[in-house]
Amino acid sequence: MNPNEAYITLDVREELSHGGEPLPRILEAISALIPNQGLRLFTTFEPKPLYALLKQHGFSHESRSLDRGEWEVLFTRQPTLKTNQPENNQKSTQAHHVPFETWPKPCLVLDNRNLLPPEPMVRILEALPALHSGDVLEALLDREPVFLYPELKTAGHEWHTQTKEPGATLIWIRVG
Amino acid sequence: MLNARLSRWTMTYFSCALINFILALGMMVSGHTYPALSFSSPSNLIAVHLMTIGWLSLLMLGALAQFVPVITNNPLPSQPGMLAGLILLEAGLLNMVMGFLALNGSFPLSMKILLPIGGTLVLTGFFLDIWNIAVPLVRTRPIQLPAKMLLTSLGFLILTLCIGLCFAIGFGADQSPLELYPLLSNGLPIHILAGLVGWLGFTAIGVGYKLLPMFMLAPEDRGHWGTGVWGTLATGLTLFVLTGLFNLWFPNPILHTCEKLGLILLISGLVIYIVDITRLYHSRQRKTLELNSTAAAMALTLFAPAILTGAAAIFDASSFLPATVFIFMFGYLSGLGLSQLYKIVPFLTWLDRFGIKLGQGPVPRVQDLVIEARAKPWFIIYFAGVAINTSLLFWKISSMFELVAFIQLIAVLALIREFWHARHPDQDLISKKPRLSPNTLEKISHEPQ
Numbered sequence: 320m321n322p323n324e325a326y327i328t329l330d331v332r333e334e335l336s337h338g339g340e341p342l343p344r345i346l347e348a349i350s351a352l353i354p355n356q357g358l359r360l361f362t363t364f365e366p367k368p369l370y371a372l373l374k375q376h377g378f379s380h381e382s383r384s385l386d387r388g389e390w391e392v393l394f395t396r397q398p399t400l401k402t403n404q405p406e407n408n409q410k411s412t413q414a415h416h417v418p419f420e421t422w423p424k425p426c427l428v429l430d431n432r433n434l435l436p437p438e439p440m441v442r443i444l445e446a447l448p449a450l451h452s453g454d455v456l457e458a459l460l461d462r463e464p465v466f467l468y469p470e471l472k473t474a475g476h477e478w479h480t481q482t483k484e485p486g487a488t489l490i491w492i493r494v495g
Numbered sequence: 496m497l498n499a500r501l502s503r504w505t506m507t508y509f510s511c512a513l514i515n516f517i518l519a520l521g522m523m524v525s526g527h528t529y530p531a532l533s534f535s536s537p538s539n540l541i542a543v544h545l546m547t548i549g550w551l552s553l554l555m556l557g558a559l560a561q562f563v564p565v566i567t568n569n570p571l572p573s574q575p576g577m578l579a580g581l582i583l584l585e586a587g588l589l590n591m592v593m594g595f596l597a598l599n600g601s602f603p604l605s606m607k608i609l610l611p612i613g614g615t616l617v618l619t620g621f622f623l624d625i626w627n628i629a630v631p632l633v634r635t636r637p638i639q640l641p642a643k644m645l646l647t648s649l650g651f652l653i654l655t656l657c658i659g660l661c662f663a664i665g666f667g668a669d670q671s672p673l674e675l676y677p678l679l680s681n682g683l684p685i686h687i688l689a690g691l692v693g694w695l696g697f698t699a700i701g702v703g704y705k706l707l708p709m710f711m712l713a714p715e716d717r718g719h720w721g722t723g724v725w726g727t728l729a730t731g732l733t734l735f736v737l738t739g740l741f742n743l744w745f746p747n748p749i750l751h752t753c754e755k756l757g758l759i760l761l762i763s764g765l766v767i768y769i770v771d772i773t774r775l776y777h778s779r780q781r782k783t784l785e786l787n788s789t790a791a792a793m794a795l796t797l798f799a800p801a802i803l804t805g806a807a808a809i810f811d812a813s814s815f816l817p818a819t820v821f822i823f824m825f826g827y828l829s830g831l832g833l834s835q836l837y838k839i840v841p842f843l844t845w846l847d848r849f850g851i852k853l854g855q856g857p858v859p860r861v862q863d864l865v866i867e868a869r870a871k872p873w874f875i876i877y878f879a880g881v882a883i884n885t886s887l888l889f890w891k892i893s894s895m896f897e898l899v900a901f902i903q904l905i906a907v908l909a910l911i912r913e914f915w916h917a918r919h920p921d922q923d924l925i926s927k928k929p930r931l932s933p934n935t936l937e938k939i940s941h942e943p944q
Binding site (some may be wrong): 433434435436437440441444445448461462463465466470473 | 564565568709710712715780781785842845846850851853855860861
């Protein structure tokens with residue numbers, strides 16, 4: 320257990336005892352975690368299938384057997400590349416299935432600051448077709464590119480955005 | 496986070512707003528409306544509500560429906576709700592206009608009952624839109640300056656609506672409730688200021704603080720200046736409106752002094768705003784301005800005399816108030832609205848039509864959708880018309896007012912033609928060559944991982 324990690328607690332024992340399916344709630348809780356936050360999960364059985372699933376999302380686990388066959392599991396975010404890890408005061412948005420920490424280094428870096436909208440997103444969308452599937456493009460922007468996201472989703476790309484400070488947003492796009 | 500989609504009804508709001516603007520200008524051209532006469536004359540009330548509800552409020556609401564999800568990264572709760580809001584607002588406005596015509600003698604007097612009916616419809620429409628716009632704003636943390644301004648403006652809108660409904664009940668009922676007499680006799684300045692500055696002014700300032708830096712490459716973070724603008728304006732206007740309302744029913748010299756203090760704070764806040772917006776223009780990185788920013792500068796230039804006449808109106812309302820209201824409504828609010836439409840319409844059209852085609856073939860630039868050289872003279876003519884008519888109102892020269900209003904109307908129609916062209920780009924634009932050059936790719940690395 321990482322002493323610096325804060326854990327959000329989710330207890331699905333009652334839901335399971337009523338025959339409910341808590342997986343959507345668990346995934347929702349995982350996606351809502353901020354950096355340096357983990358998930359403490361209480362279940363009525365050892366959730367082995369969940370270990371593999373959350374490993375894909377970059378989480379390791381520590382499980383502990385409780386009374387009456389119940390389990391407490393701590394899911395902890397695995398250490399990531401320092402350069403890509405948002406600090407507490409940074410805002411981060413993402414839409415990707417492959418863990419961001421496992422993405423390759425960017426093969427194309429664009430400095431799209433000081434351009435009139437929508438030029439920053441134009442340059443990104445015009446550059447993407449030249450890349451291969453799995454390649455990563457990195458772009459530095461003045462602000463979060465909210466109009467870009469629907470276009471990326473339509474094209475099947477994944478992205479990860481970090482706003483380090485006002486006027487400096489980084490986006491990584493993994494070509495789908 | 497797929498929250499930033501194009502608003503389904505923004506363009507419909509803009510279209511309805513522009514039609515109402517033309518109708519209001521038409522009333523001035525035809526001589527049915529002359530702002531130097533009493534604001535409470537029925538024909539002036541028709542034009543004022545066509546301007547404030549029909550044109551400016553629909554314009555602001557249409558813009559907010561598009562930009563609140565963008566600045567908050569949260570979607571509106573209901574797109575159909577925005578359409579229902581628009582229908583209620585337009586139906587309510589129509590009823591109100593017919594109610595005013597009944598007061599005017601153009602319709603049977605019994606039809607003045609349409610005033611409270613219209614007022615209720617307008618109130619319902621506004622509340623629907625307020626809910627839609629406020630939800631993403633309050634859900635977002637931290638609440639940034641433009642969002643704070645918008646939430647404040649929505650608060651003043653609710654206050655304006657409540658006062659307005661009291662007026663509608665007072666004028667529309669056969670026997671006005673006695674309790675409303677103080678408001679009906681002396682409450683109009685409170686209604687006007689809460690609506691014009693509290694709702695429309697705050698919204699214009701808040702949206703401007705987002706759009707102007709974005710399209711001029713200036714710093715969005717306004718620091719203490721921005722907080723000062725918001726704090727001073729909000730405090731001043733709240734003080735004026737609340738003490739003013741209390742003073743109507745419970746006259747008291749202390750309340751009267753607080754009312755004046757509120758107005759002085761309000762004027763101070765507007766001066767701070769003008770200074771900060773001048774700083775913003777000076778700190779821009781884009782030295783060559785596009786027409787939307789130049790036209791916005793024209794509107795802001797007319798804001799300065801509006802503050803001066805507004806300050807003078809504190810001491811001599813009858814001489815200065817008509818000119819102040821006119822220049823604020825037609826110069827600052829309408830001028831800023833027209834200038835931002837000149838950017839928003841092609842921008843949204845480009846996103847709608849061409850955004851999806853990027854990387855798949857040639858697409859035009861946003862600026863290819865407009866012809867600035869053709870639109871620029873009309874902006875100049877419009878603002879010149881506003882300046883001349885403000886002077887005519889100030890000097891109470893009525894003879895030329897209708898002619899200048901006609902020139903304003905022609906300029907607005909010409910600008911609407913420009914918006915139409917931007918919304919319906921020619922086919923030959925679509926066949927433009929791809930314009931990405933290799934030097935746009937700043938650094939390429941193919942190093943193995």
